[in-house]
Amino acid sequence: MTEATRRERLRAETERDIRRQARNLLVSHGRDAVTLRAIARELGITAPALYRYYDSREDLLRRLADDICTDLATDLDADLAVVPPDDVTAQVYAVCRGFRRWALAHPQEFALVFASTEATLGVCEPDHRHQVGDQFGRIFLEVAGRLIASHPAPTPPPADVPESLHADLEVFRRVLLDTVAAQGVPVDPEVLPLNAVYHITQSWVRLYGHVALEVFGRFPFAIGNPEPMFDSMLAQILAEMGFTD
Amino acid sequence: MTEATRRERLRAETERDIRRQARNLLVSHGRDAVTLRAIARELGITAPALYRYYDSREDLLRRLADDICTDLATDLDADLAVVPPDDVTAQVYAVCRGFRRWALAHPQEFALVFASTEATLGVCEPDHRHQVGDQFGRIFLEVAGRLIASHPAPTPPPADVPESLHADLEVFRRVLLDTVAAQGVPVDPEVLPLNAVYHITQSWVRLYGHVALEVFGRFPFAIGNPEPMFDSMLAQILAEMGFTD
DNA sequence: GAACTTCGTAAACACCGTTCACTGAGATCT
């Protein structure tokens, strides 16, 4: 059956348990409550034992953030699974609403992953360079990619993007096209003008901005029910891309 | 001269010193380094003495956040002072760029004030209800108000705001009009349609979204120089409001 | 000057991250 030795199985098991307890503490009592001693206590071991698994508390938090990203990606994939594969607009709604719902339901996790300075979460080593939130970013790129691949018509150019952005946007365009290609859907590079790429970055700005403001309670006035405002924003974002349904 | 007694003068002085040292620690070593004992050490006193001034570390952090908001408001007021009073567009640029510059120069303060869940920063008592960031919010409302008062033409209605938002937007419209009136500039309520109010909230979403993403390094791809992208966003926001210069 | 208020202290408690020498059980090799 399992090729792994007994020791390896046990190790993997406690490693999972450690992260699970760390997650529990984060969710129920906030980041500062994620304490090596508290985790160890819940597991019935002593704190120094955790150093067999993580270099430091900071290292544990960093890996916890990775876990959270992976779980978020799983959640969003599940949201996507119940949407008709050919209805790209519905996919965008599903992912964006799923992101908001997840953030509101998991504010501590959201704060850890999406509102930590590199100084407080610790800086990733240059060789292990994958950005925190890689898994999550993948989902978004994929949906954005599908949106592009199925694009009915070129985005109406509302304003030319300034020259100084071209270099960065070219890079991002390459990333988007590669993501689409990796899904097996070849796409004509001509179908993705630079201002569409720009619009995608602006969409992320707005999506993230709304969700973070809601999670942190920093809207300029008390909003009774922010959900219609969110949906309205999504509709507008899609409309600006030429999707009118 | 000073009506205050010797004791009152000394108290006010050390209270200022405490917050100054707390601020230093926050800026130079992050939130977790803002330690009662470290503050006391810098001041040459002992940690329990701080309990004569603050109920707890959490209370101190909360008041520190208030200080930061006030200072940010002062900064932005200074940025505003060097702009022609009749050039509202320039005022918007000044405040928004000032906000971004401040956030990038003070990431720890930004994270504390604009990216803390109520759970981690502590919840305000219902009697002392002014939102964290009140001072800062004032500046924005004022500039938004001036923008309204000088509005050259009604915002072209790109899309009607959904019915479900009307109630909340009415409240916010009232706040905006009151803010303008408080500056001595009477304004016709008819000049501020609901979709303009909606657009102002969306502008805050985009401004906050861009700045937070930049501070936390969560843009989907590495951006060489985000400043042109920020300026481009501002130009677009203003253009959507009917300002073309 | 007596009574009262207030700032600051020292000691203590219960936590925390982290290091280190050590034990005992699983894995490996001969």
Place this chain on the structure above:
DNA sequence: AGATCTCAGTGAACGGTGTTTACGAAGTTC
């Protein structure tokens, strides 16, 4: 099989933390 090696986990310790408590020493008030 037994010897050897690896490694998860321990207990003690160090220096740090927030917070409470009893107490002293000033400033203020009468």
